[in-house]
Amino acid sequence: MAIVSHASSLRYINRYNFTTKQASTTSSSPSSAQGSRDSRPSLALVRRDEVTGSTYPSLRHAVLDLVARDNARAEYLATRLSPAYQPPGFSGSESKVVSGLDEGSGEYLVRVSVGSPPTEQYLVVDSGSDVMWVQCKPCLECYVQADPLFDPATSATFSGVSCGSAICRILPTSACGDGELGGCEYEVSYADGSYTKGALALETLTLGGTAVEGVVIGCGHRNRGLFVGAAGLMGLGWGPMSLVGQLGGEVGGAFSYCLASRGGYGSGAADDDAGWLVLGRSEAVPEGAVWVPLVRNPRAPSFYYVGLSGIEVGDERLPLQAGLFQLTEDGAGDVVMDTGTTVTRLPQEAYAALRDAFVGALAGAVPRAQGVSSSVLDTCYDLSGYASVRVPTVSFCFDGDARLILAARNVLLEVDMGIYCLAFAPSSSGLSIMGNTQQAGIQITVDSANGYIGFGPANCG
CATH class of the missing domain: 2.40.70.10 (Acid Proteases)
Known part of the structure; x- marks a missing residue:
């Protein structure tokens, strides 16, 4: 046809x-x-079902699940972008936040490596978020993910951000002093009640074979929500704390992506061609x-x-x-x-x-x-x-x-x-x-x- x-x-x-x-x-x-895609970090995009292993008895069942997630995502964005929306203030480690529906943080994930030696992790790609974070040991509160938790104690390049650092003052929801983690603590809360809390740190990321040193990430020790089995989230937003904003001159404040058309969605079949993400202006x-x-x-x-x-x-x-x-x-x-x-x-x-x-x-x-x-x-x-x-x-x-x-x-x-x-x-x-x-x-x-x-x-x- x-x-x-x-x-x-x-x-x-x-x-x-x-x-x-x-x-x-x-x-x-x-x-x-201008230029060539090969000269900048290039990552394969994969769909969430490849990570979660979800299968459905029919395409219609898969679409019904997709519609539920899509409605949640749309409601999340509507709340987040409402003129009346006020982001929650930093509530500290003792706050009790109840998670609601999955905020549908993304249908696409990328595979990156964190730390030295590198630990592979799946991250949700979100062009509307700035902070990049992963779940970390010791896990005080974590959801289930597909990969082992990242252990900063085993990474030779992990370095916590100090309270006096200018980086700590960029985020509106950060705190210092007497927290249980020490150093600069961050919190990112989503409109549905999902959240990540932990310590800001400098770490080496390996992106498509390219090692990038000194990237600011959130090391999440308290995380609540349904993040599709991913270890965390890659923020590609327009803010200075996003991965694109941090890389700055390295990528020229640009990124390219191509999302493949849906193929066999929800059938349980492998889908290795969900598209690609290139960091930098080199993609002609x-x-x-x-x-x-x-x-x-x-x-x-x-x-x-x-x-x-x-x-x-x-x-x-x-x-x-x-x-x-x-x-x-x-x-x-x-x-x-x-x-x-x-x-x-x-x-x-x-x-x-x-x-x-x-x-x-x-x-x-x-x-x-x-x-x-x-x-x-x-x-x-x-x-x-x-x-x-x-x-x-x-x-x-x-x-x-x-x-x-x-x-x-x-x-x-x-x-x-x-x-x-x-x-x-x-x-x-x-x-x-x-x-x-x-x-x-x-x-x-x-x-x-x-x-x-x-x-x-x-x-x-």
Whole structure:
């Protein structure tokens, strides 16, 4: 079966794999993106089920689990990015924090080595967090992870951060003095009640065969939450404590990634091609890339926002209220790029217009199917009896007249054998999130130093 997008050269070639020839129209691009991916630390991205070993009796069961995680992630981001949100203060080692739902910190993990000699660990990739941390011995309170706990006592390069260090004053939730761990203590709390607490330290990380000395990490001795079996979290946010911010001149404040299209999701089969992550500006963005200015939200400085001016279905611009996606003074609006969310979330007005236009374009062409839920993946089609199906394109129109034309694989998500659903959903809070389904198969370069994000065609899955 083939699914072809109208007005684009993006083609669905079988149930799970797509080929992309051209993902977007062109616009001006920063001259700094050049070089070879091989000259910078390169890491393979793996999906969470490869680490947890989760298997499902059917694809639909896997999608139902995915929807539950996706809803939790969207609610977490909505709370975190709410203008009324206030991060919790440092509560010390005796606080009692009750964990709620899994905050869905990420669908993708990377394999890194910590310390000397290096200890391999899986870390969740989170572009909306700054602090990089791992669970550490002695474990005063820890969740179950796939790898053995990191033991700082066995590492020759582990060095605790002192209370008088400027590093200790960067984090708003750090403390010094009489804590049970000594030195500079940190705490990162998530909106659902999950948290990590421990000591800040300088340590050597080995990233894709490249050893980097003196990276500030959190050595978590008290951790609560469901972090998908990973040992901790790799923060790639826009703040100075993120891995990208710390490496600074080493990577030029940039990183690139490519998320492979979903293949055999939830079937228990090995999925070794989930994509890649490259730290640095060395990854050349292919010809024909779209470059879009990044937007800085002072209320959420760790997140990468892009300015969205409109959405098109086919060749028609959706009739949306002017300024619907515009960033407001209280920090609401615009679109958050998030690899941890699967289905793109839009304000109710925008989602309803997109859904209605898409349904209207396919009216009578293919049969409808039952949705997964009333709020997520509610617009579905039964394509099991078709050898070829043409579907309308969906395009994001960014500030500055740049357009990103999505492939069929970025618009429809298979939820059962031959059943495909529109991979967009309404946002309960009005927050807009560009999820990983819409990012899949597109080479994305975040160049925070120059204030741009690039969307370029790539075939990584």
